[in-house]
Amino acid sequence: MTPKIGPQVAWQIVDGEAIVVDLASGNTIGLNPAATFLWSQIDGNHDESQMTTALIDEFEVSPADAERDTRAFLDEMKRRTLIVEAAESA
Amino acid sequence: MSSWHSKLRALQLAQPLTVQLELTYACNWRCVFCYNPRHFDRARLSGDEWIAVLDELRALGTLTVALTGGEPLAHPDFFAIARAARERHFALRIFTNASLIDDDVADQIAALPPLGVEVSIHGASAAVHDAATAKPGSFDAAMHGIEKLLARNVPVLMKTPVTSMNEHEIDDIVGLSDRLGVPLQIDPHITPRDDGNLDPLQYGASRDAIRRVIAMGLGSGSIPSTERTKGGANCGIGRLTLAIDAEGNVFPCMQWRVRPIGNVRETPLRAMWQDSPVRRDVAAMSVEVNDALLERGGALATYPFCPALAMQETGDPLVPDQSFRARAEIAAELRS
Numbered sequence: 537m538t539p540k541i542g543p544q545v546a547w548q549i550v551d552g553e554a555i556v557v558d559l560a561s562g563n564t565i566g567l568n569p570a571a572t573f574l575w576s577q578i579d580g581n582h583d584e585s586q587m588t589t590a591l592i593d594e595f596e597v598s599p600a601d602a603e604r605d606t607r608a609f610l611d612e613m614k615r616r617t618l619i620v621e622a623a624e625s626a
Numbered sequence: 627m628s629s630w631h632s633k634l635r636a637l638q639l640a641q642p643l644t645v646q647l648e649l650t651y652a653c654n655w656r657c658v659f660c661y662n663p664r665h666f667d668r669a670r671l672s673g674d675e676w677i678a679v680l681d682e683l684r685a686l687g688t689l690t691v692a693l694t695g696g697e698p699l700a701h702p703d704f705f706a707i708a709r710a711a712r713e714r715h716f717a718l719r720i721f722t723n724a725s726l727i728d729d730d731v732a733d734q735i736a737a738l739p740p741l742g743v744e745v746s747i748h749g750a751s752a753a754v755h756d757a758a759t760a761k762p763g764s765f766d767a768a769m770h771g772i773e774k775l776l777a778r779n780v781p782v783l784m785k786t787p788v789t790s791m792n793e794h795e796i797d798d799i800v801g802l803s804d805r806l807g808v809p810l811q812i813d814p815h816i817t818p819r820d821d822g823n824l825d826p827l828q829y830g831a832s833r834d835a836i837r838r839v840i841a842m843g844l845g846s847g848s849i850p851s852t853e854r855t856k857g858g859a860n861c862g863i864g865r866l867t868l869a870i871d872a873e874g875n876v877f878p879c880m881q882w883r884v885r886p887i888g889n890v891r892e893t894p895l896r897a898m899w900q901d902s903p904v905r906r907d908v909a910a911m912s913v914e915v916n917d918a919l920l921e922r923g924g925a926l927a928t929y930p931f932c933p934a935l936a937m938q939e940t941g942d943p944l945v946p947d948q949s950f951r952a953r954a955e956i957a958a959e960l961r962s
Contacts, residue, residue, distance in 0.1 A: 544739060546717035548643070548689035551635040555689060557717045559741050562781070566632055 539610060539619040540580035547575070556618055565616075570595060574609050580622040584610060637865050640909065641687040642899065644862070646869040646880050647676065648694050649701040655723055656760040657748065659789060659826035662696060663819045667872045673703025675890070677710040679870065682895040684714045688868075690741070694721035694880075696872065705734050717741040721785075724771030725764055732771075736778035743775055744783040744811075749791070750798030758791050772806060782806075787813040790828075793835035800842075814839040815949055818938045820883045827939075830949065837956045849957050852930045860916040860931060864909025868899075878908045881934030911943055918944050928961075929954035 541547070546557040554567040554575045567575055573594055577587045584606060591602040613619040636643045651667050653660075671679070683691065691711050698704055699722055711718050718740040727735070735743065747768060749755035755765035775782050784803045788796065796812075803810035814836040818824045831839070843849055859865060867879045868887075875886040876898055887905050888898040899905060911933060919927045926946055931954075933943035940947050946954075 541715065545715065546689065546712075546741065547715050548684075548687060550632045550641060550643070550687065550689075551639060553632070555632045557689070557741065559717065559739055562741070564632075 537610065537614075538580065538583040538622045539578050539613070540622040541578055542618050542620050545618050549576075558616065558618060560617070570605065571609055574606060575613075578613075578619060633866070636687070637859060637862060640865045640899075642683070642866060642868045643688060644690045644692075644867050645683055645688050646692045646694055646867075647679070647707075648696065648869065648871045648880075649676065649698045649704065649707065650696040650872045652700040653695060653697040653723070654700065654725060654761065655697070655764055657746075657758055658760060658791075659758070659787070659816050659829040661817050661819050661826065663821040663823065665696065669874075670701070670872050671874050671890070673701075673706040675874070676703070676707045679874075679890050679895065680707070680710050680714055680716070682890075683868075684716070686896055686899060689717055690719060691716040692719040692721055697723055697726065699726040699731065708735075708738055708740075712738045712740075719744060721746075722771075723759075723764070723768055724775070725761075725767035727771030727774055729774060732774035732778055732780070735775065736780050740780065742781040742783055744785050745772055747784050747786050747799070747802070748789070749786075750795040750802045754792050754795055758789065772808070776806070776808070782808045783811060784808050785811045785813065787816055788831045788835055788839050789816060790831055793831045796835065796838055812839045812842065814953060815935070817881065817935055822938060824939070827949075833952060833956070836953060837960070840953060840956050841960050849960055850930050851928050851957065851961075854916050854920045854927055856917055856920060857913060858916050859909070859912040860919070860933060861912055863912050863934070864905050864907075865912070868895075878905055879934060881932060882908060882937070883934075884937060915944055919946075925954040925958035926951065929957050 544559040546559060547554055552569055554572040555564060557564050574587055574591060577590055588602045588606040591606055592599060650670055651662055651664050653665050693708060698720060708718060718738060720740050720743045722743060722745060724745040745768060748758035752765035756762050772782055786799055800810060816826050816830045818826060840849060863879045863882060869877045869880040874890040876888050876890060877883055877886055885904050887902040915933045919931060931950060936945060936947045937943040
């Protein structure tokens with residue numbers, strides 16, 4: 537998928553970690569540095585594969601681990617409706 | 627990282643997470659206890675100027691932007707500014723009297739969407755509310771505005787300062803929030819005008835009414851309290867908050883109007899935030915206040931204290947004002 541940040545989301549970085557606010561529920565979550573890095577790649581242009589490659593370059597993890605972590609991160613963000621498919625909202 | 631931990635880290639790092647933008651002094655109400663000294667702008671920032679400010683705030687690390695006034699919807703570029711705030715992923719709060727919200731405005735607010743809309747309501751009846759606002763019909767207009775927001779699932783918070791004018795309606799005000807199905811925040815304190823004029827204080831509620839409101843937890847259900855540790859900050863002034871008025875003057879918080887940090891038309895916000903002695907001084911003052919209250923101990927140490935309001939009333943942020951003392955004592959009595 538090529539994700540973009542959902543329309544009901546606010547966020548900012550504090551001390552290298554993203555705070556993400558779900559405006560629909562008012563809930564806030566904090567992301568760890570790796571998840572924050574992935575979050576910062578979400579711009580409606582980078583697809584999952586490109587994000588995986590960026591994660592490998594940034595954290596020097598194995599391709600298999602990076603692929604698994606990127607997929608898990610995107611699935612979780614999508615489940616929480618914090619991201620949407622860029623094509624869906626274009 | 628939890629949101630509480632994030633806030634603590636922002637406090638330690640001096641990152642202005644929460645900012646209030648006072649878009650205009652203009653307002654269609656004339657509340658008798660209003661803290662604004664005037665209802666017109668001399669050299670109001672344009673929509674484009676506010677949007678440039680939003681870009682600077684994003685880079686400074688701001689998360690929550692509150693659009694306030696005056697009546698913020700009276701700014702001709704309100705929605706351009708609000709939409710720009712959301713495009714930059716700010717959590718947006720709107721402080722309004724709701725009287726200008728018709729179907730079109732409600733649709734546009736819902737589309738933003740905001741984190742919440744906070745509506746000032748000054749009584750449970752039109753007679754009491756309209757007397758406070760000096761605007762006949764303002765209660766009905768506000769109710770219509772709230773209903774239009776709720777019909778679009780926009781989160782609404784009802785905010786009511788308890789005054790000598792509405793204290794006999796406290797139960798009805800609670801009932802009104804229940805009927806509307808919106809949370810209620812009651813403020814037991816009327817503040818002086820931003821220019822230091824103390825006239826609004828004549829509308830302060832009685833001690834009995836303040837006691838009732840504090841016992842209700844100001845609407846939240848628990849008596850307000852604060853925990854202090856030596857060397858900690860009393861509040862986020864100079865570290866966590868900023869306020870910018872309609873003409874671009876930047877203050878360390880909405881209540882601290884002693885001296886601006888600067889003006890956005892003259893100095894980049896980052897330079898103000900990093901270099902301003904005013905900001906550094908108030909940040910240090912916040913620690914000094916905390917330690918002074920801790921040393922005093924007792925009721926004054928355990929109730930949330932605003933040094934800016936103390937400054938307005940006593941001329942010294944380290945000298946607690948009478949209304950704070952009264953509220954702190956009441957809270958201590960209720961806890962015991």
